[in-house]
Amino acid sequence: xxxxxxxxxxxxxxxxxxxxxxxxxxxxxxxxxxxxxxxxxxxxxxxxxxxxxxxxxxxxxxxxxxxxxxxxxxxxxxxxxxxxxxxxxxxxxxxxxxxxxxxxxxxxxxxxxxxxxxxxxxxxxxxxxxxxxxxxxxxxxxxxxxxxxxxxxxxxxxxxxxxxxxxxxxxxxxxxxxxxxxxxxxxxxxxxxxxxxxxxxxxxxxxxxxxxxxxxxxxxxxxxxxxxxxxxxxxxxxxxxxxxxxxxxxxxxxxxxxxxxxxxxxxxxxxxxxxxxxxxxx
Amino acid sequence: xxxxxxxxxxxxxxxxxxxxxxxxxxxxxxxxxxxxxxxxxxxxxxxxxxxxxxxxxxxxxxxxxxxxxxxxxxxxxxxxxxxxxxxxxxxxxxxxxxxxxxxxxxxxxxxxxxxxxxxxxxxxxxxxxxxxxxxxxxxxxxxxxxxxxxxxxxxxxxxxxxxxxxxxxxxxxxxxxxxxxxxxxxxxxxxxxxxxxxxxxxxxxxxxxxxxxxxxxxxxxxxxxxxxxxxxxxxxxxxxxxxxxxxxxxxxxxxxxxxxxxxxxxxxxxxxxxxxxxxxxxxxxxxxxxxxx
Amino acid sequence: xxxxxxxxxxxxxxxxxxxxxxxxxxxxxxxxxxxxxxxxxxxxxxxxxxxxxxxxxxxxxxxxxxxxxxxxxxxxxxxxxxxxxxxxxxxxxxxxxxxxxxxxxxxxxxxxxxxxxxxxxxxxxxxxxxxxxxxxxxxxxxxxxxxxxxxxxxxxxxxxxxxxxxxxxxxxxxxxxxxxxxxxxxxxxxxxxxxxxxxxxxxxxxxxxxxxxxxxxxxxxxxxxxxxxxxxxxxxxxxxxxxxxxxxxxxxxxxxxxxxxxxxxxxxxxxxxxxxxxxxxxxxxxxxxxxxxxxxxxxxxxxxxxxxxxxxxxxxxxxxxxxxxxxxxxxxx
Numbered sequence: 001x002x003x004x005x006x007x008x009x010x011x012x013x014x015x016x017x018x019x020x021x022x023x024x025x026x027x028x029x030x031x032x033x034x035x036x037x038x039x040x041x042x043x044x045x046x047x048x049x050x051x052x053x054x055x056x057x058x059x060x061x062x063x064x065x066x067x068x069x070x071x072x073x074x075x076x077x078x079x080x081x082x083x084x085x086x087x088x089x090x091x092x093x094x095x096x097x098x099x100x101x102x103x104x105x106x107x108x109x110x111x112x113x114x115x116x117x118x119x120x121x122x123x124x125x126x127x128x129x130x131x132x133x134x135x136x137x138x139x140x141x142x143x144x145x146x147x148x149x150x151x152x153x154x155x156x157x158x159x160x161x162x163x164x165x166x167x168x169x170x171x172x173x174x175x176x177x178x179x180x181x182x183x184x185x186x187x188x189x190x191x192x193x194x195x196x197x198x199x200x201x202x203x204x205x206x207x208x209x210x211x212x213x214x215x216x217x218x219x220x221x222x223x224x225x226x227x228x229x230x231x232x233x234x235x236x237x238x239x240x241x242x243x244x245x246x247x248x249x250x251x252x253x254x255x256x257x258x259x260x261x262x263x264x265x266x267x268x269x270x271x272x273x274x275x276x277x278x279x280x281x282x
Numbered sequence: 283x284x285x286x287x288x289x290x291x292x293x294x295x296x297x298x299x300x301x302x303x304x305x306x307x308x309x310x311x312x313x314x315x316x317x318x319x320x321x322x323x324x325x326x327x328x329x330x331x332x333x334x335x336x337x338x339x340x341x342x343x344x345x346x347x348x349x350x351x352x353x354x355x356x357x358x359x360x361x362x363x364x365x366x367x368x369x370x371x372x373x374x375x376x377x378x379x380x381x382x383x384x385x386x387x388x389x390x391x392x393x394x395x396x397x398x399x400x401x402x403x404x405x406x407x408x409x410x411x412x413x414x415x416x417x418x419x420x421x422x423x424x425x426x427x428x429x430x431x432x433x434x435x436x437x438x439x440x441x442x443x444x445x446x447x448x449x450x451x452x453x454x455x456x457x458x459x460x461x462x463x464x465x466x467x468x469x470x471x472x473x474x475x476x477x478x479x480x481x482x483x484x485x486x487x488x489x490x491x492x493x494x495x496x497x498x499x500x501x502x503x504x505x506x507x508x509x510x511x512x513x514x515x516x517x518x519x520x521x522x523x524x525x526x527x528x529x530x531x532x533x534x535x536x537x538x539x540x541x542x543x544x545x546x547x548x549x550x551x552x553x554x555x556x557x558x559x560x561x562x563x564x565x566x567x568x569x570x571x572x573x574x575x
Numbered sequence: 576x577x578x579x580x581x582x583x584x585x586x587x588x589x590x591x592x593x594x595x596x597x598x599x600x601x602x603x604x605x606x607x608x609x610x611x612x613x614x615x616x617x618x619x620x621x622x623x624x625x626x627x628x629x630x631x632x633x634x635x636x637x638x639x640x641x642x643x644x645x646x647x648x649x650x651x652x653x654x655x656x657x658x659x660x661x662x663x664x665x666x667x668x669x670x671x672x673x674x675x676x677x678x679x680x681x682x683x684x685x686x687x688x689x690x691x692x693x694x695x696x697x698x699x700x701x702x703x704x705x706x707x708x709x710x711x712x713x714x715x716x717x718x719x720x721x722x723x724x725x726x727x728x729x730x731x732x733x734x735x736x737x738x739x740x741x742x743x744x745x746x747x748x749x750x751x752x753x754x755x756x757x758x759x760x761x762x763x764x765x766x767x768x769x770x771x772x773x774x775x776x777x778x779x780x781x782x783x784x785x786x787x788x789x790x791x792x793x794x795x796x797x798x799x800x801x802x803x804x805x806x807x808x809x810x811x812x813x814x815x816x817x818x819x820x821x822x823x824x825x826x827x828x829x830x831x832x833x834x835x836x837x838x839x840x841x842x843x844x845x846x847x848x849x850x851x852x853x854x855x856x857x858x859x860x861x862x863x864x865x866x867x868x869x870x871x872x873x874x875x876x877x878x879x880x881x882x883x884x885x886x887x888x889x890x891x892x893x894x895x896x897x898x899x900x901x902x903x904x905x906x907x908x
Contacts, residue, residue, distance in 0.1 A: 048760035048762065049760055063467055085475035085476070088474075089473030090473070093473075096471060096472070097467075097471050099464035100464075101464055104464050105463075105464040106468075109483075109487060122472065122473060123473070159847055168468070187617040187618055188787065189617060189844040189848060190847055190848070192844070196841055216835035217832070217835040218833055220835050220836070220837070220838050221838055241838070244836065255762065256835060257765075258761040258764065259835050260791040260793075262790065262817040265794055266766075266767075266772060266791075266794060266795065267769050268714060
């Protein structure tokens with residue numbers, strides 16, 4: 001790939017588990033992870049809990065530090081990002097994130113428009129009128145209006161908050177937008193609205209998506225390429241359509257066979273021994 | 283099927299229309315605020331509103347019961363108890379107030395810094411607070427008096443220090459809980475400085491906890507200072523102070539005149555109860571929980 | 576034939592900020608013996624409140640009318656003793672979050688044997704061998720060892736199986752499962768649902784299954800009831816629901832769900848799910864429905880009984896939502 005927006009090379013993240021302050025165990029949440037996301041692309045990361053996908057997202061936006069490996073966003077090295085606010089401010093323009101839980105991703109005491117304005121103030125020097133115009137523009141882009149802007153987060157529904165969270169993330173005009181299970185906690189009829197919004201925004205802006213989800217249907221809907229992760233490692237990668245139409249790895253096949261659909265019946269998937277093995281590791 | 287429509291009567295309060303649930307629930311809070319407001323008024327304007335000179339000795343009216351001229355009666359020296367209690371509010375309340383404000387400010391700073399930085403800074407701050415927990419506040423105050431002599435300044439400083447870990451520990455755990463929420467992570471990824479996130483977003487959201495602990499520190503300070511004054515180690519007679527009044531009134535009880543101890547104690551109890559109830563109220567009155575998804 | 580569980584004309588109002596607001600209106604659902612009925616709905620649809628009403632687990636200040644009968648006996652008129660017996664022995668409950676419903680400081684064994692020992696006056700040893708067998712049945716291996724473990728030592732999927740074992744322990748006639756797999760991974764969900772399904776069929780129990788997932792509901796139930804804003808939208812055989820929905824709302828739900836097998840722009844429903852108190856009179860889905868007509872605002876709150884099931888849509892016939900369903904009549908309450 002000529003000019004990837006995100007490039008992850010041999011990434012590894014190890015968490016040290018302390019039990020009673022003494023016994024230690026090392027757990028690799030992410031291991032030997034390598035992939036590229038092309039500019040303007042929509043890239044899916046498929047994984048269940050414990051797959052390491054959330055850790056990956058948190059490393060990219062700077063909430064966690066990698067143990068080994070390289071993360072480049074638009075050529076900028078993640079290692080430049082330290083604890084200083086100026087470094088974090090510069091990195092913020094590269095990658096932004098929309099969180100899973102729309103109910104706690106806003107300061108409960110701050111009006112929605114104010115929290116978007118606060119971000120604008122930090123990153124751009126706009127006049128007050130330009131600023132409120134930009135806020136209105138951003139809200140409009142995600143299908144909200146002034147009334148929503150004036151509301152406190154608790155005055156908005158889950159779907160409206162998730163729209164506002166997208167607007168806030170787009171305010172900085174990041175190169176990469178990371179969506180961590182961004183529709184998982186929404187009602188079905190709202191989920192489809194947000195998914196449609198995301199495909200519209202892709203047409204309107206130049207932002208690239210990194211979409212993390214356990215939901216194969218959602219991955220199919222928004223992404224072009226994807227990786228399937230299990231216990232911190234990639235088990236399958238390629239074009240989304242290819243992975244889902246012709247899955248190669250048993251785990252991908254298992255995931256696909258577990259999606260409820262017409263004429264689907266639940267079945268016992270893994271032996272309890274396997275389940276126990278997973279349990280010991282977590 | 284066409285059976286009679288059964289109406290279930292729930293055991294209590296069916297179709298009970300309260301004027302407003304919020305208003306009804308806040309009556310105790312409002313009541314406490316009124317009580318504390320009245321005491322604050324006495325602190326500021328006590329000497330101006332006291333009907334008589336609190337230190338005017340008149341042995342001819344010693345140990346009188348409540349009357350029109352002396353609503354709470356008189357003490358052994360014939361001083362008007364009503365005026366002494368009103369004027370005494372200032373020394374009785376200002377000390378605890380200084381203790382509460384200092385302990386809350388320092389405790390909140392320590393708690394938020396420990397929770398935000400984690401790691402070795404948290405370890406040092408938390409262990410230091412653990413050590414301070416082991417020393418009773420009163421003991422520290424006694425030592426301060428022993429070193430610096432009688433008076434109110436030394437015990438106030440000692441008790442302020444002793445109350446820091448009580449605020450710090452609770453604020454730390456509240457801040458720890460708050461900082462795991464995605465909105466804090468969102469501000470971090472947007473490039474805001476830690477100082478700004480803590481000051482503008484984290485602190486306002488844990489303010490109910492901070493205020494509750496502050497109010498609690500006030501009551502602890504009040505009770506501890508009164509104990510010191512009762513023992514004669516703090517405020518010195520003839521200055522009117524509730525603790526001093528309780529102490530002085532002991533002899534009068536044996537002479538059949540319990541008014542001095544009784545009324546001073548009453549004011550202490552009212553203040554402590556009002557402050558305690560208020561602290562519980564604001565502690566529990568956090569931002570409403572998110573509606574279920 | 577008497578239904579196992581018969582919810583009839585249920586109406587529930589709860590006080591919100593001092594004002595009574597409707598959360599369920601005119602809901603009738605019946606579950607026959609050995610039958611599995613799913614209740615599907617989005618947030619605010621009143622599906623969980625319906626399940627709680629079946630156990631009379633409503634807030635004390637709720638105003639309730641209608642009736643819930645279990646084998647003909649009114650649950651609302653039971654005294655506290657028979658209500659306790661009903662909850663303990665007649666209905667097995669499975670919740671969304673098993674961790675919140677299992678005492679964290681007692682072992683799994685204590686949790687499972689407690690009710691057997693206290694209600695059935697079984698000997699501890701007897702109860703232990705009984706639950707060991709049950710854990711085997713729900714696919715928990717090394718059951719003896721599990722009995723000595725504490726809830727925090729088990730994963731969510733395993734804990735939910737323990738919950739199922741506990742629900743089965745009293746050999747109830749009805750299982751009430753409220754979003755039992757929502758917090759679980761998809762592979763674990765498949766496991767847990769198949770175990771629940773097998774256990775239910777082997778023991779001939781009825782099931783009332785509450786979920787937001789229409790496809791999951793259809794996979795494990797005989798009949799699906801779709802709820803919206805505290806009202807029943809439709810009720811028909813699960814196997815036919817996906818292909819021939821009887822209400823525009825169910826059709827919209829099906830169309831708005833993406834598929835892992837193809838990509839196409841989703842037909843999203845405008846607006847957000849409303850609660851019963853926000854919804855207008857008549858058909859609550861009216862404001863979001865693309866087939867709305869003026870007369871929809873006068874639609875009755877209870878669904879009409881048609882040959883294929885029940886539907887709340889007054890235009891079901893002229894929208895062609897009924898014809899395909901007139902294959903065989905099904906029984907309903």
